[in-house]
Each structure stands twice: as structure tokens, then as C-alpha cells.
Amino acid sequence: MAKVDYEKLKNIATEIRKGIIKSINAAGSGHPGGSLSAADILTVLYFYKMKVDPKNPKMEDRDRFVLSKGHAAPVLYATLAEKGFFSKEELLKLRHMGSMLQGHPDMKKVPGIEISTGSLGQGFSCSIGMALAAKLDKKDNRIYALLGDGEVQEGLVWEAAMAAGHYKLDNLTAILDYNGMQIDGKNDEVMTINPIKEKWESFGWYVIEIDGHNFEEIIKAFDKAETIKDKPTMIIAKTIKGKGVSFMENQVGWHGTAPKDEEAEKALKELGGC
Amino acid sequence: MSEKIATREAYGKALVDLGKVNEKVVVLDADLSKSTKTATFKKEFPNRFFNMGIAEQNLMGTAAGFATCGKISFASTFAMFASGRAFEIIRNSICYSNLNVKVCATHAGITVGEDGASHQALEDLAIMRAIPNMVVLNPADAVSAKKAVFAMAEYDGPVYSRFGRAAVPVIYDEDMEFEIGKGIEVKEGKDVTIIATGIMVAEALEARELLLKEGIKARVIDIHTIKPIDEEIIIKAAKETGAIVTAEEHNIIGGLGSAVAEVLTENKPVPMKRIGTKDTFGESGKPNELMEKYGLTAAHIAEAVKEVINKK
Numbered sequence: 001m002a003k004v005d006y007e008k009l010k011n012i013a014t015e016i017r018k019g020i021i022k023s024i025n026a027a028g029s030g031h032p033g034g035s036l037s038a039a040d041i042l043t044v045l046y047f048y049k050m051k052v053d054p055k056n057p058k059m060e061d062r063d064r065f066v067l068s069k070g071h072a073a074p075v076l077y078a079t080l081a082e083k084g085f086f087s088k089e090e091l092l093k094l095r096h097m098g099s100m101l102q103g104h105p106d107m108k109k110v111p112g113i114e115i116s117t118g119s120l121g122q123g124f125s126c127s128i129g130m131a132l133a134a135k136l137d138k139k140d141n142r143i144y145a146l147l148g149d150g151e152v153q154e155g156l157v158w159e160a161a162m163a164a165g166h167y168k169l170d171n172l173t174a175i176l177d178y179n180g181m182q183i184d185g186k187n188d189e190v191m192t193i194n195p196i197k198e199k200w201e202s203f204g205w206y207v208i209e210i211d212g213h214n215f216e217e218i219i220k221a222f223d224k225a226e227t228i229k230d231k232p233t234m235i236i237a238k239t240i241k242g243k244g245v246s247f248m249e250n251q252v253g254w255h256g257t258a259p260k261d262e263e264a265e266k267a268l269k270e271l272g273g274c
Numbered sequence: 275m276s277e278k279i280a281t282r283e284a285y286g287k288a289l290v291d292l293g294k295v296n297e298k299v300v301v302l303d304a305d306l307s308k309s310t311k312t313a314t315f316k317k318e319f320p321n322r323f324f325n326m327g328i329a330e331q332n333l334m335g336t337a338a339g340f341a342t343c344g345k346i347s348f349a350s351t352f353a354m355f356a357s358g359r360a361f362e363i364i365r366n367s368i369c370y371s372n373l374n375v376k377v378c379a380t381h382a383g384i385t386v387g388e389d390g391a392s393h394q395a396l397e398d399l400a401i402m403r404a405i406p407n408m409v410v411l412n413p414a415d416a417v418s419a420k421k422a423v424f425a426m427a428e429y430d431g432p433v434y435s436r437f438g439r440a441a442v443p444v445i446y447d448e449d450m451e452f453e454i455g456k457g458i459e460v461k462e463g464k465d466v467t468i469i470a471t472g473i474m475v476a477e478a479l480e481a482r483e484l485l486l487k488e489g490i491k492a493r494v495i496d497i498h499t500i501k502p503i504d505e506e507i508i509i510k511a512a513k514e515t516g517a518i519v520t521a522e523e524h525n526i527i528g529g530l531g532s533a534v535a536e537v538l539t540e541n542k543p544v545p546m547k548r549i550g551t552k553d554t555f556g557e558s559g560k561p562n563e564l565m566e567k568y569g570l571t572a573a574h575i576a577e578a579v580k581e582v583i584n585k586k
Contacts, residue, residue: 107342107371115342116371119362125332126367129339129347132324136300137343156363159332166327 013043019078025264027095035075037239054084057111068124069148070104070117085112121156131172150182165204179241212237278441282380284416286311288423310350334363341373353382357398383523385440385561394556400528402434410500411435414475421452457504463493467511474521480572512542517582526550545585
């Protein structure tokens with residue numbers, strides 16, 4: 001493996017964060033908190049780990065990413081644009097009438113999106129089918145699914161987790177964007193999800209815990225997941241909601257609130273300007 | 275009409291035949307494979323059969339995931355759990371993305387019998403009909419059920435098909451043609467038209483015999499595709515016979531009767547009456563006892579026919 005250019009990854013993640021702020025500001029609504037928290041994870045997936053081709057989004061045997069927490073669409077859109085799946089100008093049309101960038105990801109409209117998501121738990125469930133299909137066809141591509149921590153309160157998540165363990169889906173890696181907050185407050189106050197590591201382990205998963213903003217740890221976790229046999233891997237990534245924008249960090253209120261112009265300007269300045 | 279076979283039996287057999295000629299077919303079930311009859315496919319093609327356990331939401335989500343990888347997913351469970359518990363997954367994961375998933379729901383309707391109201395799906399056709407992109411099928415007998423399976427596989431997109439638990443008369447010959455969206459005029463008639471779906475087609479044919487004794491000649495149409503519905507055959511029947519009775523093993527709200535009424539009111543309003551359960555839950559009992567109690571027999575249809583003819 002070539003030496004990792006951490007500086008480059010950091011710059012890409014910053015660009016993605018800027019895309020998130022700009023697009024949600026232009027939309028006037030959307031979910032910045034959980035988009036910013038996942039930016040470093042998506043950066044590693046799309047710019048280090050996954051086998052995808054923006055010029056050929058339907059490439060046979062590509063790796064597949066599923067954004068199960070579909071409300072974090074802005075981070076996926078900004079990442080796909082950064083990778084070259086479509087023009088960055090599209091980001092400013094987020095949530096606008098006629099735009100391909102819907103409020104939640106639509107696979108029929110956006111190149112690079114593998115499954116439409118938005119209703120929690122559903123994308124993850126679909127990733128089970130993708131992983132089973134890859135096994136059935138004896139393909140060695142990998143499936144990645146990103147879940148929110150609030151999302152795991154959905155029963156469907158555990159139906160899917162059980163199936164993944166049962167079918168020993170070692171080609172499936174899930175990532176839990178564990179920023180500790182959901183719409184109504186902290187997870188612990190709304191509905192406790194802990195002990196989360198033990199839950200996944202008891203469902204037959206290999207679990208790795210990392211700092212979701214540390215590129216070295218993220219990369220190591222994804223590399224490790226590829227070596228695990230007969231078990232799916234869950235990477236519990238401790239993250240900061242709103243990461244990268246000081247006034248959004250760890251603020252429940254920024255789960256689903258769009259920054260106004262002056263707030264967006266301030267955020268972009270913090271991220272190093274436009 | 276002597277031989278009786280449950281449409282679920284035909285479904286299970288057809289899956290095996292389909293699996294032999296189409297390698298893309300995968301079958302998923304939710305711990306009911308012996309009842310839904312997908313066990314026959316499992317036996318023949320174990321590597322293409324996936325038991326998802328008692329988890330209907332994940333059954334549908336997984337089927338959607340398979341479809342994104344070029345598979346034709348047949349996802350089976352009882353109609354109640356498919357259309358009820360898994361509704362939102364079917365809507366958002368399957369239909370919204372127009373994925374190639376066939377939701378094959380058995381044990382529909384009141385003829386589930388002894389298991390009672392909790393297991394008697396009487397609203398599935400209405401629920402599934404309301405989802406954009408969803409095609410809704412309800413084959414009448416074993417022959418059309420088999421043909422429906424092959425038609426579903428040919429069709430690229432989501433399909434819901436309903437199959438019954440109880441044995442029902444075989445009404446078609448092996449060479450019948452099953453085309454999605456095309457109704458079938460099973461018997462001709464000029465006085466009135468009985469438009470039926472699923473197992474009620476057999477009842478409609480029996481009703482026709484009863485009516486013939488009184489000199490009434492009823493046309494009988496099998497609407498095996500509730501959506502998209504064959505408007506042409508319905509409008510033609512309204513124009514030529516002037517009165518319509520619909521018959522379905524389903525709540526009179528939202529199913530075949532509603533669909534036919536929508537077509538008629540917008541095109542050719544004629545006197546009409548709907549046979550179906552009257553917005554009520556069922557109960558435990560033998561299928562024939564329940565059919566009688568809830569007003570779904572040939573005699574009930576014949577009675578309704580006489581009412582609409584008087585309104586002509």
C-alpha cells in the first residue's frame with residue numbers, strides 16, 4: 001500500500017465540509033450536524049478505500065456505499081461531487097425543485113448512489129441484499145453502509161444486523177457515525193443505545209472502535225475489516241456532530257437547521273474560506 | 275371446474291420452473307416457506323434461496339438490495355405481513371426506486387380461515403394499489419397463478435401478487451394467456467357484467483350459472499391485474515351490458531370495486547354494486563362458512579346482479 005497522504009485527505013474533507021455548508025445554505029433546509037460528523041469517514045472511503053469510477057458509476061464489481069442515514073445526504077452529495085461524479089455547481093441546487101439532489105438520496109436521479117434512502121434502517125437492510133448478491137455471484141467487491149447512532153433505535157436495523165451475522169457477510173462493513181445526538185437531544189436521553197459494542201458483537205459482528213475524525217484510525221479500521229473472515233464488521237466511529245464548524249459542534253440544534261447566509265459565511269471562513 | 279388447487283401451490287411449482295430457465299431469480303422468505311410454498315424452490319436451488327427469518331421488513335429491504343445487483347427478487351410471506359408490516363419498506367426501498375422485486379403474498383383474504391382476523395388480509399390490494407410504480411396482481415386459479423409468475427419475471431419493476439391458501443377450482447386451460455394489465459372475458463353475456471378478481475372469478479362463474487336459470491345472461495370478466503387496470507374491457511362491458519357487479523375477497527373499500535368504480539365514473543357511469551367484505555374484520559371459521567357469512571358466495575353475487583339490473 002502506498003504511503004497515505006494525510007494532508008491531501010484533510011484538504012479533501014475540508015472541501016467536502018464546505019460543500020455541505022454551501023449546499024444546505026442554498027437549500028435553506030437540511031441536516032448539517034450529521035453530515036459534518038461523517039465527512040472524514042466518507043473522505044477515506046471515496047478517496048482511499050473504495051473501488052469506484054465516477055466516469056462509470058455502474059462499473060461492474062465496484063464497491064458500494066450505502067448512506068443508511070439518508071438525511072446526511074449533503075455529505076454524500078459533496079463527496080460525490082468532489083470525486084467527480086457530477087459538477088460541484090449541482091450542490092447549490094440541493095432540495096430545489098427539479099434538482100437531482102433531493103432532500104434524501106435518490107438512486108434514480110444521482111450517479112453514484114446505490115440505493116435511495118431516507119427512512120431510517122432501510123439502506124442498511126438493502127446492503128444485506130447487496131452483500132448476499134456479491135457472495136452468490138462470487139464477487140470480491142465490498143459493501144459499506146453508514147448508520148447514524150439514532151438510527152440504530154429502529155427495529156429494522158437489528159433485523160438486518162441479525163441476518164448479516166447469520167449469513168457471515170464478511171464483505172460487509174458498517175460504520176456507526178456515533179456523534180451521540182439525535183433530533184430530540186442526546187441519544188442517552190431519548191433512547192439509550194448502549195451498550196452498543198456488545199449489541200453488535202452479540203449479533204455476530206466483529207467490532208472496532210475508533211475516533212471517526214482520525215484518518216489513521218479510520219484507514220486502519222477499514223483495512224482491518226477486509227481481513228476479518230466469516231463476520232461482518234462494524235466500525236463504531238466516535239464523532240462530533242457538526243465537526244469542523246465551531247458553533248455547530250456538539251449542538252443538537254444543528255441536526256436539521258440550515259445556516260443562514262452570515263452563519264454560512266462564518267462557517268466557510270473557519271473551514272479556510274470559499 | 276372439478277379440480278381444486280390452491281394458487282400458492284401453483285406459485286411454488288412455478289417458481290421452480292422459472293428458476294430453471296432464469297438464473298437471475300432469487301427467492302426470499304420469512305420463515306414461512308412451507309406455507310408460502312417457496313420451500314419447493316429452496317429444495318431445488320438452495321444457493322438462491324434465502325430465509326430471512328421472522329423479519330418481514332428486512333425481507334423486503336434485502337430483496338431490494340438483491341435487485342440493485344441485477345437479481346429478480348421474489349420475496350414471500352403472508353399477505354398481512356407483506357402489505358402491513360413491511361409496507362414502508364416496500365414503498366421506500368422497492369417502489370420509490372422502481373426495483374425489480376416481486377412481492378408474492380400468500381394466505382390473503384378471508385379464506386385463510388381458522389387463523390382468524392389477524393391473518394386475513396382484506397386491505398392488501400388497496401394498500402399496494404396506492405403505491406406509485408407498483409403493479410398489483412391477483413390470479414384466479416392455479417393456471418393463471420403459474421402464468422403470473424412468469425409474467426412477473428418478464429416485467430422489469432415492482433409487482434405485488436396475491437395468492438390464496440385454500441384450494442380453488444381450476445378454471446383455465448393450460449394455453450390461457452396472462453398479460454399484465456389485460457383483463458380476460460371468461461364468459462360472454464349481454465345483460466350484465468360480473469367483474470371479479472382472484473378466487474372470486476370461480477364464484478362469479480357459478481353465479482352466472484345460477485342467473486342463466488332465470489334467463490339472465492351475465493358476462494364474466496377476470497381482472498387479474500388490479501393495477502394497471504384494464505380500462506378498455508371495463509368501459510366496453512359498461513357500454514354493452516349496462517350494469518356491473520364487482521366481486522373480490524377483499525374489503526369493498528380500495529380494492530377491485532373501487533378501481534372499477536373509478537374507471538366507470540370517469541368514463542361510462544352505469545348501475546354498479548360491489549361484492550366484498552363490508553369494511554369489517556373477519557373471524558375464525560372454515561373458508562366456506564366465512565364466505566357465506568361475509569357475503570362472498572355465488573348466491574350473493576347473483577343477488578347483487580338482480581339488483582343492478584333493476585336499476586338499468
